[in-house]
Amino acid sequence: MADIKLKIRHAKRGNEKSLDLSGFGMTELPADILQLTMLEILNISNNKLNNLRKLESLPNLRVVDASNNNINSLHQELLDMYSIDTIYLFGNPVVNSNPQLAKIESNANLLRKTLESYFGLAAGSTSGVSSLGGGIGGGIGGSLGGGLASSGLGGGSQSVANIGGFGGGASGSYKGGSSFGSLIGGQGVGSVGFLQNDINMNDPASLRKRIAELEQENKSLKEGPSNKSYNTMARPGTMGQDKDWMSFGGGGPIERPTTANSQNQRVREIQEELKMEQKEKKRLLGEIENYKRELQKSNFSAFTQTSAQVSVGSGRLPAVAGVREISLDDIQIGEQISQGGFSVIHKGSLNGTPVAIKKIFDPRLTDELLAEIYNEIVMQSILRHPNIALLMGMIPKIPNIVIIFELMPGSLFNLLHIKKTAIQISPEERIRIARDVARVYYYMHELGIVHRDLKSHNILVDEHFNIKICDFGLARFKADLGKGTMQFSGTPAYMAPELFQKRVYDETVDVFAFGALLWELVAREVPYDGLDVSDIRAKVEREEQLKIPYGTDPRIAQLIHECRLLNTADRPSFGRILEVLNYFVK
Structure with a gap:
């Protein structure tokens, strides 16, 4: 019980929007939870709860994971929760006779109608007489x-x-x-x-x-x-x-x-x-x-709906508003500068302007992979930030898809590790890079977009250490997290425990990854270098912290630790991260 109270106290102090109270063996929700008026996401799975009373007093609660408890019935006050749109009740006795209650995601109307049906109310009817x-x-x-x-x-x-x-x-x-x-x-x-x-x-x-x-x-x-x-x-x-x-x-x-x-x-x-x-x-x-x-x-429904309909058989990607469609005659392809899982990137030019040219080469192009490629184009057409790589055009013909971006000299990964001895970068510059990265993610989270692939490979750097974020193939709107394919994808060294465990997650997976990146900038080492995925997962799930280099400012060390906490509700927001990092950047 002391651990629960401590978690609630931390959440209240930080005005956190999510809280994980799973696996504590609770038989009822603690009264202290009523103080968390800013709470949006609550995980109370794998306890011994008999009911969900007290939840109706949380005015902003949107997502509740109450799976695997002992809930036999629901109380009608849940109908007063006009903010809630997602609930997980599978693994509870109440679902045996009401299977429609097992899982309702991101659909407030459906959830309300299901609850009204459960309580035996006519859909949407209520009386205003007292x-x-x-x-x-x-x-x-x-x-x-x-x-x-x-x-x-x-x-x-x-x-x-x-x-x-x-x-x-x-x-x-x-x-x-x-x-x-x-x-x-x-x-x-x-x-x-x-x-x-x-x-x-x-x-x-x-x-x-x-x-x-x-x-x-x-x-x-x-x-x-x-x-x-x-x-x-x-x-x-x-x-x-x-x-x-x-x-x-x-x-x-x-x-x-x-x-x-x-x-x-x-x-x-x-x-x-x-x-x-x-x-x-x-x-x-x-x-x-x-x-x-x-x-x-x-605002983005036209994009997301079209993204769900892309198909290899269509012969081309759908048009994206604001994105120029170009032909091979418009570009000149130069030397290869990097290679990914299904693409290669070349230096080149677009109508005389130096650019980076991303060519899709995977011969086993599937609808799922195509959706990821199209999602990257859509996201970068939506996002407008000085530290996000500029999308300049595309060739939409399948399978010879080409995406054109502004040209940057190299990645942060190369700067920190490949050119480690050739290029000296001061601790102050490394913290400035971290600050600039945090600015981008603060901007994206405020738009309701989660990147899900924060790592040094996806941060481009110029000769003055100015950064641009790239690769938005895994990015999703917050409301779409946990849906579709590749929902638990990522790079293991940067992945949060909830992704390894395939649990409900939120935008704080980006915060966890940022903790690994901040450590990487401070230590100038690759996180978990040489370890396989199972070893990385075991360390992450044990909350085993990366070793902080000697001489690191204790405030930076503490920030790394907080970003990588197991409990999502205890991780800071990017707004809070910026407050800390701005102190070090002149």
Whole structure:
């Protein structure tokens, strides 16, 4: 239990977005987990949990791995988690009678519908009617619009909020009768959809418009009681008045209650309204985040959808917006400068400009390999950063595919190891290189892109030690991690333990690889040089640290250690890495 609390404490201190609590034998989630309001990814697999209670209190939770526990049933409060889109429940008794719950990935709508089916609810339906004892009623409901209606002291009062459309309706009555809140379409009970059905999820303009509408609605909700005026109309003893009046909820003046009981009752009513508004705010924020994720994916949906359709039989790669298609007449091919698994790279020129020419040569070209090649072109057409190699064009004809990049003198691997004695590079310059690499990965992670192949071979360096990142064949959008082929690929010396173990992973695999690269820059040695894959894996899984060279600044040593921690939640973000490295770079 002490280890669990320590992990949670570290996650809270670092505002970490992921936490690994797998394999601790927990029978229930610790109360301390409620403090992790920034948490997005939670691994609680391989424990002895009987339920998932407390998760509903984590407003930003998106991915839950609860596989291999003792969960017999789910609780309905899970429906309040509007941010969640992925859940793993395989290996739990609840899946025996509900196999559809075993694994739902990156699909908030499907997850919600599955949970509603499990709880026996009509798809997307909910009721916004509630009462507050003694005739005090308040109801709130809504998905995209949200309506608030409240009624006060009189008997038989009720409130109904329509929950089907845009906008918002609010009304209030302090003295009996009834009130109905409505949204555009009038009154009554509507249905709640997790995301609005009539929005095209692949249209960025529609998504941006919807996000703006939701944020405006959230802004008006934040104003809370300021929408209701509690203004004194007159004070006791003023001329022509013998009573104290106030205006409430946009209605006419009403008589202020004079008894302590009435005042306490009103306080309780206001508190209940605030609770409902807070719940609505939580729902809105969760929905806004979901739309933002959809927007991020839709911005590139045309690329990713086409990438999934590439085929050797098509004879050519699909066109990529913004990428020039060239012919062999446009290029002159010179000497070979490097070779990869399925390609060779030559010096050359494109219409007189020096370039690097990457030629695909693999005679066993498959659809999977072709998708990786196309993915590299797509990613480099999307990414715009001064430290990312510039894509200048392509010849899309299969199997003679050619990709043209800006020319750089060589790789960081060659600089550190092949030309080790010929070129001297100071410790300060090596830390600057690390800082520049971290900048690129901070940029990519903010775009929701994970590189998955960070290593010194894929970092190009010029004569002034300026760097460019290349080779984006394994890069994926964060939402697509764990899907398709080559999902656990990488170079063993830089691979995180979760990749070796084929577990759920996130963008922190790049952080782990960066730890190996930072060590490589400091030590000027190849990580795990001479070891085979099984030996490297064993050392990584034991959290056996690479030996830090004597004289290394302890802050750099600590950063290497933190980047390579087993627990993904304990690894720093690239924003944090930059904070440390910027201290050393003038």
